């Protein structure tokens with residue numbers, strides 16, 4: 001990928017100072033013994049000061065509560081010290097295959113991924129071109145990078161091209177967008193944005209929070225659905241949404257991923273996710289890849305709900321998305337309508353600024369494969385009933 005050739009020099013520079021890092025795979029045995037990259041060793045670099053990471057020892061008191069030893073609740077250290085197990089490696093391999101990328105890097109959460117990965121890709125003297133409705137964690141990642149941030153009108157390809165044309169002499173450029181937008185449920189014009197980015201030699205970073213699991217082959221997301229996996233520089237997939245877990249993955253070339261392993265501060269300077277969580281994530285990724293029936297049920301529910309609404313009852317909501325915003329304007333109205341819905345047995349959150357722009361407070365309705373037809377029909381009716389017809 002041409003926009004990533006800077007990594008060759010960046011790695012050469014690191015190598016000159018002997019500063020390249022990589023994870024060692026640790027398989028714990030008894031006590032502080034472990035197999036480290038295939039070799040027996042006694043570990044003296046973990047943070048497992050009390051020996052609790054593989055579960056508190058079973059005693060007469062705690063065995064009744066199921067607190068058995070050996071549950072792998074702790075990873076004992078950061079990924080580059082002792083926190084990488086074979087389970088971490090297997091999970092990242094599985095995710096890379098799913099997303100159609102060469103490699104993947106696991107982060108503690110989507111927010112940690114965004115605020116770590118973006119500053120690893122751009123910094124002072126660089127420029128970011130960001131959709132104006134990007135998630136708060138993307139905004140924070142952009143701010144933390146110290147790159148010059150240009151906000152681009154929502155989904156506006158001409159505005160993106162224009163901003164890049166006007167751009168000054170920047171070292172590197174990064175285009176940042178969501179694929180399915182979290183508060184709108186609408187879809188980024190990804191092909192166009194990737195075309196434009198390539199034309200200007202800019203990298204692309206796509207947050208797939210609300211597309212992963214739902215769209216694309218095996219639910220791999222919108223980047224893969226559009227065949228862009230070898231043209232987008234990095235995708236970010238949080239596991240707290242359709243994967244029903246927690247954590248997040250950034251995918252890209254092998255070189256890009258090892259750059260993140262070296263430079264993303266929220267990867268390097270934090271305790272690795274526990275083997276317990278990693279195993280749960282691995283199971284979740286494999287289950288979601290095969291969840292065609294649930295994807296079909298979700299799509300059917302979204303289609304059903306959408307068909308029950310007036311066009312003005314929803315600005316988003318389409319075949320790509322489980323998210324239906326109903327904009328009502330001010331925060332008080334949104335809160336009032338949400339309270340009425342709860343009285344009628346429906347929990348729908350009122351979303352207010354700064355999560356959404358001023359004057360666009362809304363109900364954000366999200367469909368699930370588990371919703372029942374009668375509940376969807378009744379919710380659509382209640383929304384028509386409680387939202388003032390003038391809105």
Ligand SMILES: *Cc1c(COP(=O)(O)O)cnc(C)c1O
Nearest residue numbers: 109110111135137182209238240
């Ligand atoms: C939820 C979300 C995140 C953050 O993910 P967490 O794992 O919850 O930190 C990032 N981006 C978008 C678009 C999201 O919806």
